[in-house]
Amino acid sequence: MKNLQYNCGERRCVDETCLASIKENMLDEEVFLDIAETFQVLSEPTRVKIVHVLAEGGELCVHHIATILGMTSSAVSHQLRQLRNMRLVKTRKEAQHVYYSLNDGHIMQLFNQCLEHVQE
Amino acid sequence: MKNLQYNCGERRCVDETCLASIKENMLDEEVFLDIAETFQVLSEPTRVKIVHVLAEGGELCVHHIATILGMTSSAVSHQLRQLRNMRLVKTRKEAQHVYYSLNDGHIMQLFNQCLEHVQE
DNA sequence: TGCTTATATGAATATATATTCACATAAGCA
DNA sequence: TGCTTATGTGAATATATATTCATATAAGCA
Numbered sequence: 698m699k700n701l702q703y704n705c706g707e708r709r710c711v712d713e714t715c716l717a718s719i720k721e722n723m724l725d726e727e728v729f730l731d732i733a734e735t736f737q738v739l740s741e742p743t744r745v746k747i748v749h750v751l752a753e754g755g756e757l758c759v760h761h762i763a764t765i766l767g768m769t770s771s772a773v774s775h776q777l778r779q780l781r782n783m784r785l786v787k788t789r790k791e792a793q794h795v796y797y798s799l800n801d802g803h804i805m806q807l808f809n810q811c812l813e814h815v816q817e
Numbered sequence: 818m819k820n821l822q823y824n825c826g827e828r829r830c831v832d833e834t835c836l837a838s839i840k841e842n843m844l845d846e847e848v849f850l851d852i853a854e855t856f857q858v859l860s861e862p863t864r865v866k867i868v869h870v871l872a873e874g875g876e877l878c879v880h881h882i883a884t885i886l887g888m889t890s891s892a893v894s895h896q897l898r899q900l901r902n903m904r905l906v907k908t909r910k911e912a913q914h915v916y917y918s919l920n921d922g923h924i925m926q927l928f929n930q931c932l933e934h935v936q937e
Numbered sequence: 938t939g940c941t942t943a944t945a946t947g948a949a950t951a952t953a954t955a956t957t958c959a960c961a962t963a964a965g966c967a
Numbered sequence: 968t969g970c971t972t973a974t975g976t977g978a979a980t981a982t983a984t985a986t987t988c989a990t991a992t993a994a995g996c997a
Contacts (some may be wrong), residue, residue, distance in 0.1 A: 731935040737860035740832045784881040793964040814923040815851040913994040
Protein backbone atom coordinates (compact mmCIF):
# COMPACT_ATOMS: atom_id res chain seq x y z
CA MET A 698 0.00 0.00 0.00
CA LYS A 699 1.29 3.40 -1.01
CA ASN A 700 2.41 5.62 1.82
CA LEU A 701 -0.17 8.33 2.11
CA GLN A 702 1.01 10.27 5.10
CA TYR A 703 0.39 13.88 4.29
CA ASN A 704 2.60 16.83 5.11
CA CYS A 705 2.30 20.50 4.32
CA GLY A 706 2.76 21.36 0.69
CA GLU A 707 6.39 21.93 0.00
CA ARG A 708 5.93 21.13 -3.66
CA ARG A 709 4.63 23.59 -6.17
CA CYS A 710 2.38 22.22 -8.84
CA VAL A 711 0.46 24.05 -11.48
CA ASP A 712 1.06 22.47 -14.90
CA GLU A 713 -1.34 20.21 -16.75
CA THR A 714 0.83 17.12 -16.38
CA CYS A 715 0.75 17.51 -12.65
CA LEU A 716 -3.02 18.01 -12.60
CA ALA A 717 -3.46 14.82 -14.59
CA SER A 718 -1.22 12.97 -12.17
CA ILE A 719 -3.25 14.20 -9.20
CA LYS A 720 -6.40 13.04 -10.91
CA GLU A 721 -4.87 9.62 -11.41
CA ASN A 722 -3.86 9.42 -7.78
CA MET A 723 -7.39 10.12 -6.58
CA LEU A 724 -8.54 7.44 -4.19
CA ASP A 725 -11.78 5.58 -4.69
CA GLU A 726 -14.88 7.62 -3.98
CA GLU A 727 -15.65 5.10 -1.24
CA VAL A 728 -12.50 5.98 0.69
CA PHE A 729 -13.52 9.63 0.86
CA LEU A 730 -17.00 8.64 1.98
CA ASP A 731 -15.58 6.34 4.66
CA ILE A 732 -13.33 9.06 6.04
CA ALA A 733 -16.16 11.58 6.10
CA GLU A 734 -18.45 9.05 7.76
CA THR A 735 -15.87 8.32 10.44
CA PHE A 736 -15.44 11.97 11.33
CA GLN A 737 -19.17 12.51 11.14
CA VAL A 738 -19.81 10.28 14.15
CA LEU A 739 -18.07 12.68 16.52
CA SER A 740 -19.08 15.89 14.75
CA GLU A 741 -22.04 16.39 17.08
CA PRO A 742 -21.73 17.63 20.70
CA THR A 743 -24.34 15.21 22.06
CA ARG A 744 -22.50 12.17 20.75
CA VAL A 745 -19.20 13.55 22.02
CA LYS A 746 -20.74 13.93 25.48
CA ILE A 747 -22.13 10.41 25.41
CA VAL A 748 -18.69 9.03 24.61
CA HIS A 749 -17.23 11.08 27.44
CA VAL A 750 -19.68 9.87 30.08
CA LEU A 751 -19.22 6.27 28.98
CA ALA A 752 -15.48 6.76 29.34
CA GLU A 753 -16.06 8.10 32.85
CA GLY A 754 -18.76 5.64 33.89
CA GLY A 755 -17.60 2.49 32.22
CA GLU A 756 -21.04 1.05 31.66
CA LEU A 757 -24.28 3.00 31.80
CA CYS A 758 -27.89 2.49 30.82
CA VAL A 759 -29.77 4.88 28.56
CA HIS A 760 -31.67 6.45 31.41
CA HIS A 761 -28.50 7.29 33.34
CA ILE A 762 -26.81 8.82 30.34
CA ALA A 763 -29.91 10.91 29.72
CA THR A 764 -30.01 12.03 33.36
CA ILE A 765 -26.37 13.05 33.38
CA LEU A 766 -26.72 14.98 30.14
CA GLY A 767 -30.08 16.50 31.05
CA MET A 768 -31.71 15.13 27.92
CA THR A 769 -34.66 12.88 27.18
CA SER A 770 -34.05 9.13 26.93
CA SER A 771 -35.52 9.23 23.46
CA ALA A 772 -33.02 11.76 22.16
CA VAL A 773 -30.16 9.83 23.74
CA SER A 774 -31.44 6.56 22.33
CA HIS A 775 -31.53 8.00 18.83
CA GLN A 776 -27.91 9.10 19.14
CA LEU A 777 -26.84 5.82 20.70
CA ARG A 778 -28.17 4.03 17.67
CA GLN A 779 -25.69 5.92 15.50
CA LEU A 780 -22.84 5.14 17.84
CA ARG A 781 -23.92 1.49 17.78
CA ASN A 782 -24.08 1.41 13.99
CA MET A 783 -20.55 2.78 13.83
CA ARG A 784 -19.42 0.18 16.43
CA LEU A 785 -18.25 2.90 18.77
CA VAL A 786 -20.29 1.42 21.61
CA LYS A 787 -21.46 -2.05 22.53
CA THR A 788 -24.48 -3.13 24.57
CA ARG A 789 -25.22 -5.64 27.28
CA LYS A 790 -28.82 -6.44 28.11
CA GLU A 791 -29.77 -7.17 31.70
CA ALA A 792 -33.42 -7.47 32.66
CA GLN A 793 -35.15 -4.35 31.38
CA HIS A 794 -31.94 -2.34 31.19
CA VAL A 795 -29.55 -2.01 28.27
CA TYR A 796 -26.06 -1.14 29.39
CA TYR A 797 -23.88 0.77 26.96
CA SER A 798 -20.10 0.87 27.07
CA LEU A 799 -17.29 1.92 24.77
CA ASN A 800 -16.21 -0.55 22.16
CA ASP A 801 -12.48 -0.15 21.74
CA GLY A 802 -11.76 0.89 18.23
CA HIS A 803 -10.09 3.25 15.88
CA ILE A 804 -12.47 6.09 16.50
CA MET A 805 -11.61 6.22 20.21
CA GLN A 806 -7.99 6.79 19.23
CA LEU A 807 -9.10 9.73 17.13
CA PHE A 808 -11.24 10.94 20.00
CA ASN A 809 -8.39 10.85 22.49
CA GLN A 810 -6.03 12.58 20.11
CA CYS A 811 -8.57 15.30 19.43
CA LEU A 812 -9.26 15.79 23.12
CA GLU A 813 -5.55 16.31 23.75
CA HIS A 814 -5.35 18.91 21.01
CA VAL A 815 -8.38 20.79 22.23
CA GLN A 816 -7.11 20.86 25.79
CA GLU A 817 -3.70 22.26 24.92
CA MET B 818 -4.04 18.45 33.64
CA LYS B 819 -5.97 15.34 34.45
CA ASN B 820 -5.21 12.34 32.29
CA LEU B 821 -8.23 11.76 30.13
CA GLN B 822 -7.14 8.93 27.90
CA TYR B 823 -10.16 6.73 27.47
CA ASN B 824 -10.26 2.97 27.34
CA CYS B 825 -13.12 0.52 27.08
CA GLY B 826 -15.28 0.31 30.14
CA GLU B 827 -13.82 -2.17 32.53
CA ARG B 828 -15.51 -0.47 35.44
CA ARG B 829 -19.13 -1.01 36.32
CA CYS B 830 -21.04 1.92 37.58
CA VAL B 831 -24.71 2.25 38.35
CA ASP B 832 -25.21 3.82 41.77
CA GLU B 833 -26.19 7.40 42.51
CA THR B 834 -22.82 8.33 44.01
CA CYS B 835 -21.15 7.31 40.82
CA LEU B 836 -23.62 9.25 38.69
CA ALA B 837 -22.94 12.36 40.75
CA SER B 838 -19.22 11.87 40.32
CA ILE B 839 -19.59 11.56 36.55
CA LYS B 840 -21.60 14.75 36.51
CA GLU B 841 -18.85 16.51 38.45
CA ASN B 842 -16.22 15.27 36.01
CA MET B 843 -18.09 16.67 33.04
CA LEU B 844 -15.83 18.90 31.00
CA ASP B 845 -16.81 22.41 30.07
CA GLU B 846 -19.50 22.63 27.43
CA GLU B 847 -16.94 24.45 25.29
CA VAL B 848 -14.64 21.42 25.18
CA PHE B 849 -17.40 19.25 23.75
CA LEU B 850 -18.23 21.92 21.20
CA ASP B 851 -14.55 22.23 20.22
CA ILE B 852 -14.21 18.49 19.72
CA ALA B 853 -17.38 18.31 17.64
CA GLU B 854 -16.27 21.30 15.59
CA THR B 855 -12.90 19.70 14.92
CA PHE B 856 -14.44 16.48 13.64
CA GLN B 857 -17.04 18.42 11.73
CA VAL B 858 -14.44 19.87 9.36
CA LEU B 859 -13.67 16.50 7.82
CA SER B 860 -17.16 15.06 8.07
CA GLU B 861 -17.97 16.04 4.51
CA PRO B 862 -16.63 14.16 1.43
CA THR B 863 -15.92 17.32 -0.57
CA ARG B 864 -13.68 18.77 2.13
CA VAL B 865 -11.93 15.41 2.53
CA LYS B 866 -11.24 15.37 -1.20
CA ILE B 867 -9.90 18.91 -1.15
CA VAL B 868 -7.48 17.99 1.61
CA HIS B 869 -6.39 14.96 -0.38
CA VAL B 870 -5.67 16.86 -3.58
CA LEU B 871 -3.76 19.53 -1.67
CA ALA B 872 -1.71 16.77 -0.10
CA GLU B 873 -0.99 15.39 -3.58
CA GLY B 874 -0.50 18.70 -5.34
CA GLY B 875 1.24 20.74 -2.69
CA GLU B 876 -0.16 24.08 -3.73
CA LEU B 877 -3.15 24.57 -5.98
CA CYS B 878 -5.46 27.40 -6.97
CA VAL B 879 -9.22 27.23 -6.61
CA HIS B 880 -9.79 26.63 -10.29
CA HIS B 881 -7.45 23.64 -10.39
CA ILE B 882 -9.01 22.05 -7.36
CA ALA B 883 -12.42 22.50 -8.91
CA THR B 884 -11.24 20.99 -12.20
CA ILE B 885 -9.75 17.94 -10.51
CA LEU B 886 -12.88 17.35 -8.44
CA GLY B 887 -15.28 18.13 -11.28
CA MET B 888 -17.03 20.79 -9.27
CA THR B 889 -17.74 24.48 -9.74
CA SER B 890 -15.20 26.97 -8.42
CA SER B 891 -17.95 28.51 -6.37
CA ALA B 892 -18.76 25.31 -4.50
CA VAL B 893 -15.07 24.68 -3.89
CA SER B 894 -14.53 28.24 -2.72
CA HIS B 895 -17.33 27.92 -0.18
CA GLN B 896 -15.75 24.77 1.23
CA LEU B 897 -12.26 26.29 1.20
CA ARG B 898 -13.55 29.07 3.39
CA GLN B 899 -14.43 26.54 6.07
CA LEU B 900 -11.04 24.88 5.81
CA ARG B 901 -9.45 28.34 6.05
CA ASN B 902 -11.51 29.28 9.10
CA MET B 903 -10.39 26.09 10.81
CA ARG B 904 -6.76 26.82 9.81
CA LEU B 905 -6.53 23.55 7.94
CA VAL B 906 -5.28 25.35 4.84
CA LYS B 907 -3.34 28.51 4.20
CA THR B 908 -3.34 30.80 1.16
CA ARG B 909 -0.78 32.64 -0.92
CA LYS B 910 -1.91 35.30 -3.32
CA GLU B 911 -0.10 35.71 -6.62
CA ALA B 912 -1.52 38.03 -9.24
CA GLN B 913 -5.12 36.97 -9.77
CA HIS B 914 -4.62 33.51 -8.36
CA VAL B 915 -4.99 32.35 -4.78
CA TYR B 916 -2.91 29.31 -4.04
CA TYR B 917 -4.12 27.01 -1.29
CA SER B 918 -1.94 24.56 0.58
CA LEU B 919 -2.18 22.47 3.72
CA ASN B 920 -1.41 24.21 6.95
CA ASP B 921 0.29 21.68 9.18
CA GLY B 922 -1.80 21.17 12.23
CA HIS B 923 -3.56 18.83 14.55
CA ILE B 924 -6.36 18.03 12.19
CA MET B 925 -3.99 16.64 9.58
CA GLN B 926 -2.75 14.16 12.18
CA LEU B 927 -6.32 13.05 12.71
CA PHE B 928 -6.81 12.88 8.97
CA ASN B 929 -3.76 10.67 8.45
CA GLN B 930 -4.73 8.38 11.30
CA CYS B 931 -8.24 8.04 9.93
CA LEU B 932 -7.00 7.33 6.43
CA GLU B 933 -4.84 4.52 7.76
CA HIS B 934 -7.79 2.98 9.58
CA VAL B 935 -10.06 3.20 6.58
CA GLN B 936 -7.48 1.62 4.28
CA GLU B 937 -6.80 -1.38 6.50
C1' DT C 938 -11.04 50.89 -22.58
C1' DG C 939 -13.61 46.62 -23.07
C1' DC C 940 -13.21 41.50 -22.51
C1' DT C 941 -11.92 37.39 -20.10
C1' DT C 942 -10.53 34.78 -16.13
C1' DA C 943 -10.06 33.89 -11.07
C1' DT C 944 -12.01 34.28 -6.79
C1' DA C 945 -15.41 35.36 -3.28
C1' DT C 946 -19.93 35.78 -1.38
C1' DG C 947 -25.09 36.58 -0.21
C1' DA C 948 -29.43 34.55 -1.11
C1' DA C 949 -32.12 30.71 -2.49
C1' DT C 950 -32.74 25.95 -2.70
C1' DA C 951 -32.13 21.27 -1.53
C1' DT C 952 -30.81 17.95 1.62
C1' DA C 953 -29.26 15.97 6.00
C1' DT C 954 -30.02 15.39 10.59
C1' DA C 955 -31.09 16.42 15.84
C1' DT C 956 -34.87 16.58 18.81
C1' DT C 957 -39.59 16.08 20.07
C1' DC C 958 -43.76 13.61 20.26
C1' DA C 959 -46.65 9.72 20.21
C1' DC C 960 -46.61 5.22 20.76
C1' DA C 961 -45.11 0.22 21.11
C1' DT C 962 -42.79 -3.45 23.53
C1' DA C 963 -40.78 -5.74 27.46
C1' DA C 964 -39.75 -6.35 32.29
C1' DG C 965 -40.49 -5.69 37.23
C1' DC C 966 -43.68 -5.04 40.82
C1' DA C 967 -48.01 -4.14 43.78
C1' DT D 968 -53.87 -8.30 36.35
C1' DG D 969 -52.97 -3.35 36.20
C1' DC D 970 -49.25 0.10 36.88
C1' DT D 971 -44.68 1.85 36.33
C1' DT D 972 -40.20 2.10 34.28
C1' DA D 973 -36.75 1.36 30.51
C1' DT D 974 -35.93 1.31 25.84
C1' DG D 975 -36.63 1.85 20.94
C1' DT D 976 -38.59 3.88 16.83
C1' DG D 977 -41.44 6.24 13.00
C1' DA D 978 -43.16 10.67 11.85
C1' DA D 979 -43.05 15.52 12.33
C1' DT D 980 -40.56 19.56 13.13
C1' DA D 981 -36.68 22.45 13.49
C1' DT D 982 -32.18 23.45 12.26
C1' DA D 983 -27.77 23.08 9.87
C1' DT D 984 -25.41 23.06 5.79
C1' DA D 985 -23.90 21.87 0.72
C1' DT D 986 -24.60 23.51 -3.76
C1' DT D 987 -26.35 26.59 -7.16
C1' DC D 988 -27.16 31.01 -9.01
C1' DA D 989 -26.47 35.76 -9.59
C1' DT D 990 -23.36 39.02 -8.95
C1' DA D 991 -19.19 41.76 -7.44
C1' DT D 992 -14.27 42.70 -7.43
C1' DA D 993 -9.63 42.42 -9.11
C1' DA D 994 -6.11 41.24 -12.44
C1' DG D 995 -4.33 40.29 -17.03
C1' DC D 996 -4.72 41.14 -21.77
C1' DA D 997 -6.29 42.64 -26.61
